[in-house]
Amino acid sequence: MNKPSMKPSKRSGGGTALAAVAGVAAAAVVLSVAELIGAFFTNRATPLVALGSTFIDFTPPWMKDFAIATFGTNDKAALFVGMAVTILLLACVLGIVAYRKWALGVAGVVLMGAVIVASVVTRASVKPVDAIPSLIGTAAGLVVLRLLISRLWRRREWPDQPADVAAKEPDRPATTRRSFFAAAGITAAASAAAATGGRLLSAARSNVAAARESLQLPAPARSARAVPAGVQSKAPGVTPWLTPNEDFYRIDTALSVPEINAQDWELRIHGLVEQEVRLTFQDLLDAPLIESHVSLTCVSNPVGGNLAGNARWLGMPLRDALKLARPTAGADMVLSTSVDGFSASTPLEVLQDDRDAMLAIGMNGEALPLEHGYPVRMVVPGLYGFVSATKWVVDLEVTRFADSKAYWTQRGWSEHGPIKTMARVEVPKSFAKVPAGKVAIGGTAWAQTRGITKVEVQIDGGPWTEAVLSDEASVITWRQWSLDWDATPGPHYIKARATDGRGELQTEKRADPVPDGASGWQSVMVTVE
Numbered sequence: 001m002n003k004p005s006m007k008p009s010k011r012s013g014g015g016t017a018l019a020a021v022a023g024v025a026a027a028a029v030v031l032s033v034a035e036l037i038g039a040f041f042t043n044r045a046t047p048l049v050a051l052g053s054t055f056i057d058f059t060p061p062w063m064k065d066f067a068i069a070t071f072g073t074n075d076k077a078a079l080f081v082g083m084a085v086t087i088l089l090l091a092c093v094l095g096i097v098a099y100r101k102w103a104l105g106v107a108g109v110v111l112m113g114a115v116i117v118a119s120v121v122t123r124a125s126v127k128p129v130d131a132i133p134s135l136i137g138t139a140a141g142l143v144v145l146r147l148l149i150s151r152l153w154r155r156r157e158w159p160d161q162p163a164d165v166a167a168k169e170p171d172r173p174a175t176t177r178r179s180f181f182a183a184a185g186i187t188a189a190a191s192a193a194a195a196t197g198g199r200l201l202s203a204a205r206s207n208v209a210a211a212r213e214s215l216q217l218p219a220p221a222r223s224a225r226a227v228p229a230g231v232q233s234k235a236p237g238v239t240p241w242l243t244p245n246e247d248f249y250r251i252d253t254a255l256s257v258p259e260i261n262a263q264d265w266e267l268r269i270h271g272l273v274e275q276e277v278r279l280t281f282q283d284l285l286d287a288p289l290i291e292s293h294v295s296l297t298c299v300s301n302p303v304g305g306n307l308a309g310n311a312r313w314l315g316m317p318l319r320d321a322l323k324l325a326r327p328t329a330g331a332d333m334v335l336s337t338s339v340d341g342f343s344a345s346t347p348l349e350v351l352q353d354d355r356d357a358m359l360a361i362g363m364n365g366e367a368l369p370l371e372h373g374y375p376v377r378m379v380v381p382g383l384y385g386f387v388s389a390t391k392w393v394v395d396l397e398v399t400r401f402a403d404s405k406a407y408w409t410q411r412g413w414s415e416h417g418p419i420k421t422m423a424r425v426e427v428p429k430s431f432a433k434v435p436a437g438k439v440a441i442g443g444t445a446w447a448q449t450r451g452i453t454k455v456e457v458q459i460d461g462g463p464w465t466e467a468v469l470s471d472e473a474s475v476i477t478w479r480q481w482s483l484d485w486d487a488t489p490g491p492h493y494i495k496a497r498a499t500d501g502r503g504e505l506q507t508e509k510r511a512d513p514v515p516d517g518a519s520g521w522q523s524v525m526v527t528v529e
């Protein structure tokens with residue numbers, strides 16, 4: 001074993017850079033070995049996913065808002081890039097520290113390992129054994145770090161090699177620069193192979209996607225209301241009234257999409273109830289299901305943003321599920337929790353009235369896509385997703401707002417989240433150049449549970465003109481609109497505002513998404529040529 005005295009002096013040039021390389025190679029081993037071994041565990045909270053998820057859970061509201069505003073639905077990719085850069089830098093530092101003072105390097109790696117393990121075991125629905133991939137990964141990384149660093153200590157032919165090192169270790173071969181890079185290269189290649197193998201293996205082991213594909217949805221006991229022929233805006237280029245599943249916005253805290261076997265799925269309804277209930281997926285398939293078009297909206301949607309979608313959902317009415325459990329007097333909230341620990345607080349009465357709140361299993365005629373909550377999610381008309389639309393839902397606790405706080409409420413967002421009235425201008429696009437003459441303006445407006453009764457458009461601060469409303473399917477779906485405009489050359493500003501079914505005009509007051517949704521009238525600048 002090398003003793004500290006055998007290490008080169010601090011000033012050895014080149015050694016430091018190579019030590020950083022050794023650190024990076026060791027970090028690659030930690031992550032890839034954990035990935036490979038993680039393939040054998042069902043939860044698969046491997047280091048990157050667990051660290052990222054923990055980071056997301058500690059994200060303050062303004063940062064979440066910033067991430068969504070900046071990266072939109074690519075916020076997860078941005079997080080992974082940020083994590084990769086951080087890990088790369090830390091690995092360089094750890095490599096250098098280990099090279100200079102091995103014991104300190106070991107302490108650093110062990111500390112990193114402890115952070116990884118802590119973030120893994122604190123995830124929801126994780127068992128202690130799920131720490132094993134990270135533990136083995138960290139141990140493997142430490143071994144590789146030792147092998148590479150000791151090569152640096154034994155650099156006989158390198159100019160900065162202290163004379164006594166080789167003499168003190170006559171039984172061990174000296175190393176060359178080339179052999180160091182060969183070892184580092186082999187480590188990198190082996191890591192890449194292990195990580196890829198782990199990915200492929202876990203993809204092969206997961207049959208959830210296949211089971212979803214072959215799921216036959218039952219016919220609803222009550223079909224969706226017929227959609228009027230004229231729901232689509234007359235203005236070309238406006239979003240389709242019905243959002244295809246692949247285009248439906250996705251917002252959640254899940255870095256890796258939870259994979260739940262429908263046969264294993266169970267929903268526990270408990271808390272302030274007379275009868276605790278457990279529902280299986282088969283119970284849902286056997287229940288009288290309803291089908292309904294409902295538009296979902298995210299509270300993080302900025303004015304004019306596209307974090308909203310409209311789909312046909314199939315599911316068991318939540319009022320029926322709650323009836324089985326019989327909530328007791330005093331309860332005023334249902335805390336729904338997903339398999340990955342996200343939770344939402346929904347007023348109990350909203351889940352018991354006739355607005356078609358449901359435990360959804362189908363979306364636009366298909367089983368729920370994995371990213372949208374397979375096998376079961378909540379869909380609640382009229383409320384932003386963060387207080388209602390729990391995906392991968394496994395637990396409903398009947399409780400009181402005074403006693404429990406949901407995931408985003410704990411992080412500074414509101415306790416309640418009724419959707420605010422909003423008119424969105426979709427064509428012409430912001431900063432578009434359009435030819436003079438007849439220009440079709442159009443977009444989508446929503447005020448779920450109240451409905452839209454008027455949309456008005458204003459050009460350059462002039463009079464407000466009523467737009468043509470497309471047909472209304474229901475008050476829980478969005479409503480499209482259009483207006484023909486005789487455009488004259490020059491820059492123009494187009495503003496829109498909606499009035500809801502109660503005759504209430506959309507507020508002009510600008511508000512940020514935090515804490516309970518953005519508001520204000522959208523204004524779009526276009527250039528007419």
Ligand SMILES: Nc1nc2c(c(=O)[nH]1)N[C@H]1C(S)=C(S)[C@@H](COP(=O)(O)O)O[C@H]1N2
Pocket residue numbers: 248249250251252253254296297298299338339340342371372373384385386388389390391392
């Ligand atoms: N399990 C889980 N469910 C969740 C969330 C989440 O982070 N985790 N996000 C909610 C939010 S904020 C919204 S807007 C909707 C979005 O649903 P979608 O991704 O199907 O469009 O899901 C809700 N359900």
Ligand SMILES: [Mo]
Pocket residue numbers: 251297298299300384385386
């Ligand atoms: Mo959301």
